[in-house]
Amino acid sequence: TLTFGYLDAEQDRYRYQSSEFQFIGFDELTQFNEDEYLYLFSRLRRSTSSVVPLRMRSASNPGGLGHDWVRRRFILERGEGDRRFIPA
Numbered sequence: 001t002l003t004f005g006y007l008d009a010e011q012d013r014y015r016y017q018s019s020e021f022q023f024i025g026f027d028e029l030t031q032f033n034e035d036e037y038l039y040l041f042s043r044l045r046r047s048t049s050s051v052v053p054l055r056m057r058s059a060s061n062p063g064g065l066g067h068d069w070v071r072r073r074f075i076l077e078r079g080e081g082d083r084r085f086i087p088a
Helices: 010-016 034-041 067-076
Strands: 023-027 055-059
Touching: 010 034, 023 034, 034 055
Parallel strands: 023 055
Antiparallel strands: none
């Protein structure tokens, strides 16, 4: 199932409180705060018998309220874990 959602206000993240997703994608990640992004990682899960990979993907342009944390996470600290930054 493909579902589209939104985070218009900070409290909107709780709309996904009991949800389970195998893929979460953000468009214009720098328009979100870091807490919203990290909260949705807790919704990224699957049953132990599932073979579907868990993936969080994001796209963005510079600027916006989240510019500093996105730059820190994906450019300055990109050697940690399996984070990838692909410049366009």
